[in-house]
Amino acid sequence: MDSIGFEFVQSLSNELSKGTVKLPSLPDIALKIKNILEDPDVSAKQVAKVVGSEATFSARLLKVANSAALNSSGVTIKDLPTAITRMGFKMSHSIAVAIAMDQVLNAHSMGKLDKCFKELWRHGLNVAAFSCVIAKKQTKIKPDEALLAGLLHDVGKIYLLARIQDYPELCNDAEAFEDVLAEWHTGVGAAILEAWRFSDELITVAEEHELLDRVPTNAQGGASFEADLTDVVQVANLFSHAIEQGGEIFPEWTEVKSFGRLKLNEELIHEIMVQSKEEIDSIVSALQG
Numbered sequence: 001m002d003s004i005g006f007e008f009v010q011s012l013s014n015e016l017s018k019g020t021v022k023l024p025s026l027p028d029i030a031l032k033i034k035n036i037l038e039d040p041d042v043s044a045k046q047v048a049k050v051v052g053s054e055a056t057f058s059a060r061l062l063k064v065a066n067s068a069a070l071n072s073s074g075v076t077i078k079d080l081p082t083a084i085t086r087m088g089f090k091m092s093h094s095i096a097v098a099i100a101m102d103q104v105l106n107a108h109s110m111g112k113l114d115k116c117f118k119e120l121w122r123h124g125l126n127v128a129a130f131s132c133v134i135a136k137k138q139t140k141i142k143p144d145e146a147l148l149a150g151l152l153h154d155v156g157k158i159y160l161l162a163r164i165q166d167y168p169e170l171c172n173d174a175e176a177f178e179d180v181l182a183e184w185h186t187g188v189g190a191a192i193l194e195a196w197r198f199s200d201e202l203i204t205v206a207e208e209h210e211l212l213d214r215v216p217t218n219a220q221g222g223a224s225f226e227a228d229l230t231d232v233v234q235v236a237n238l239f240s241h242a243i244e245q246g247g248e249i250f251p252e253w254t255e256v257k258s259f260g261r262l263k264l265n266e267e268l269i270h271e272i273m274v275q276s277k278e279e280i281d282s283i284v285s286a287l288q289g
Contacts, residue, residue, distance in 0.1 A: 004170045005176035005177070008180060029053070029054045033096040034096075044082075062080070065082075067283070067286035098287045102288075117161060124153070126280070127153055127236045127237050127240045129236075129287075132147040133272060134272060135232050138227070138268070141227075146229065149229050153189070153205050153233050154189065155192050205233050208234075209234045209237055210237075228261075232262070235264065239272070249269055
């Protein structure tokens, strides 16, 4: 890493060690929805009242509820309580986070980093969609939890991209720029999700989704463990990168431990990447608004 990259990393390291790092705040509407959904006695009407206070959120949630991925009946849903009941509270929260992050990223110009932000957000949507489908097909993990984990897995990169704007020389050094993102985004992402009071499982996803030889936290000895949320997102992340680079399926994937825990052979990999394309595209389109 060159001197500019080192200066940036040292600055972040000092902030983290002192506990003074300026982590982004979860947007108000997403935080309100998250808080109300933590009430075990909350009703769909109460959630709809909070969501309905923001017109953009209302419209987007209705669009998602009526998407091909969630509305197999084809009967159009026109009111928020029905939409929230159809999707479930956790899926509603996932969509709220997606909309909030989308608004943050598009709130102002990022200059020469605009393209990076757009590509990163598109990748996050792809990972979310793949995570949702993989969880539904291969695990007992709830698809809405997997979708949220996919959306948030690279939140550290989003934060680092925003901070790198203060170091224009680093922005012009592609190699150093990539080194910083690769080395720091998982730890920073985990710190952000901890600050936002998300679950330990989601924090682990941010921190470990790049570790292909990781051992799940549910490991209790023996040679075989159940797939966890991080396994789902790790596989979705690899699928998404492959799709974004032309759609090649790599035979060596079956040797990755997360693929083994998810019982993904070449046939199932092809089924999810190719035959589930319509469902993946439907989820991405709904999340994009």
